Amino acid sequence: MRNPGGYAVAYGPGGVEFESDTITCAHCNKVVLVPHGKLYEVTGGCHKCGPGKFVCLPCVGLGTCTPFEKALEAIEARHRFERALGLGE
Amino acid sequence: MAKYSAIMQRTASASLSVGSLTAAASSPRRALIYDLFMGSEAAPGDFAFLWQVQRCTTAGTAGSNTTPQPLNPADTLASTMVCGQAHSADPTLTANAIEASFPLNQRATFRWVAAPGSEIVTPATASNGVAFRTPTAGALVSISLTALYDEQ
Numbered sequence: 001m002r003n004p005g006g007y008a009v010a011y012g013p014g015g016v017e018f019e020s021d022t023i024t025c026a027h028c029n030k031v032v033l034v035p036h037g038k039l040y041e042v043t044g045g046c047h048k049c050g051p052g053k054f055v056c057l058p059c060v061g062l063g064t065c066t067p068f069e070k071a072l073e074a075i076e077a078r079h080r081f082e083r084a085l086g087l088g089e
Numbered sequence: 090m091a092k093y094s095a096i097m098q099r100t101a102s103a104s105l106s107v108g109s110l111t112a113a114a115s116s117p118r119r120a121l122i123y124d125l126f127m128g129s130e131a132a133p134g135d136f137a138f139l140w141q142v143q144r145c146t147t148a149g150t151a152g153s154n155t156t157p158q159p160l161n162p163a164d165t166l167a168s169t170m171v172c173g174q175a176h177s178a179d180p181t182l183t184a185n186a187i188e189a190s191f192p193l194n195q196r197a198t199f200r201w202v203a204a205p206g207s208e209i210v211t212p213a214t215a216s217n218g219v220a221f222r223t224p225t226a227g228a229l230v231s232i233s234l235t236a237l238y239d240e241q
Contacts, residue, residue, distance in 0.1 A: 072212045
């Protein structure tokens, strides 16, 4: 595929036994193996995230756009708030 | 920022993690995991393994903590990430937050490399991170995993 998000390879006793491009979901950060020629069978796109960003099928099914960076910032902000209140670690 | 290598090893378990990489309780930082190697160093055998990378919100109880090594010796600062291996009590796993899942034969060695911008990212939140697990472990043999990450 053009501009993959990664590459996976498995070596066995006979050498390379499996290789595949991967994408990393722009919404949930999941790594998805992309068999050759099947990009659009295992991933989808997101109009808001734009071209070059791929989304895994479960996230496509949600029908919403929450970029992973935004989700990370929410986790970190919640933790800072809890710390300010003296809760959590 | 600096890049580090974290190595984790254990006798395979279907219920307990191989290892975990979590942010420190104080001054937590993000880690961008961009390279994973995994396999078994035991005598070859045809057994099924399922390797998973799952998010967690605590570090659990590790059998031991390993010290991540800087990939560039000029980086003299130690990594702030906490790397545990051979857990006796699992990290608190986040349900349905499985970031990667790779079914493998015991004879296989697997490598995943992320393109820049497609890394597995852990939040800069105390004790949050990822656990490396083998929920299917066909044989209880020695297994190991190396994670390369960029600490930010």
